[in-house]
Amino acid sequence: MGRRRQLYEGKAKILFEGPEPGTLVQYFKDDASAGNGAKKGVITGKGVLNNRISEHLMLRLHEIGIPTHFIRRLNMREQLIREVEIIPLEVVIRNVAAGSLSKRLGIKEGTRLPHPIVEFYYKNDSLNDPMVSEEHITAFGWACAHDLEDIVSLSMRINDFLCGLFVGIGITLVDFKLEFGRLWENDNMRIVLADEISPDNCRLWDSKTSQKLDKDRFRQDMGKVEEAYQEVAMRLGILPEAT
Ligand code: C5P
Structure with a gap:
């Protein structure tokens, strides 16, 4: 190209x-x-x-x-x-307490949550991506109530499916971040999943050992970051290629 x-x-x-x-x-x-x-x-x-x-x-x-x-x-x-019109929200879905949830609410890291929790953050670097409520989102026009309904139901379906997929390869999907966009086709608009899903925006723990297989290894200077990403790829059955 x-x-x-x-x-x-x-x-x-x-x-x-x-x-x-x-x-x-x-x-x-x-x-x-x-x-x-x-x-x-x-x-x-x-x-x-x-x-x-x-x-x-x-x-x-x-x-x-x-x-x-x-x-x-x-x-x-x-x-x-x-090409989609990105909705300026980071949608975080949590199954197990970790990261900012543990910090903010004092819930011990590793505590299984009674049900998946969805959080919204306003995508804005200069404001440090603040957490926002559905009311903020509709009041400031980042998404309408109907868009939000689609975003939440898609997020839940994605979470259910990915939890099962990762369980099958010995990994717990602790939490992850999604982004959505509006796709326009002949005057019709659909909300679609955008961005990426990878160990950069998921917390993935080995089911047996709770070893971290994601970007927390970089965030917390734990070492063996590349190896963790490779491990996830290998368990997913994606053959590692030369980099
Ligand atoms: O830091 P926090 O606990 O809120 O992160 C929740 C999840 O969202 C983690 O999986 C993290 O990798 C992801 N995240 C992200 N991009 C951000 C903030 C969080 O991918 N800007």
Whole structure:
């Protein structure tokens, strides 16, 4: 593929103009950041693994009828996606207490929650992605009540499915973050899953040992970060390729 116009560069990905109208190319970098950019580093080979892991999970979700922005993987670090209007929310789904939930509410890390909990954060780096309620979201027009209903029901279906998929490979899906977008087709709008699903935005613990197999290893300087991402890819049956 020749040179393409770069549209956006984020902390872990770059978006380029796609080959056809309505498409984009999503490029996965090895760059890692935590604490809204306070900590920066490189996880060698992360981009290649996340591209494969996200492809795999988006395809499995597509098979059970979850609409996603994913079209196809193009190469080691790039995938073709549909251009969507990103809803400025980070939707976090939690099954087990960890991270900011444990910190904020004093719930011991590792406590299984009585039911999955959905939280919304307003995607805004300069405000540090503050937590918001459904009332904030509808009042400030980030999404209407109908969009939110779709977002919550899709999030719950995604959580149910991914919990089962990970249990099958000896991994507990502790929590994860999703992003959604609006896809316009002939005057019809659908809410679709966007962004990526990878160890960058999921907490994944080995079911037996509770060993962390995700970005917390980078956030907490635990070492063996690449190895953890590789382990997830291997258990998902995605053959590791040369990076
Ligand atoms: O830090 P916190 O406990 O709120 O994170 C919940 C989940 O959301 C974790 O899986 C984390 O990886 C993900 N997350 C993310 N991007 C953010 C904040 C959280 O992917 N900006």
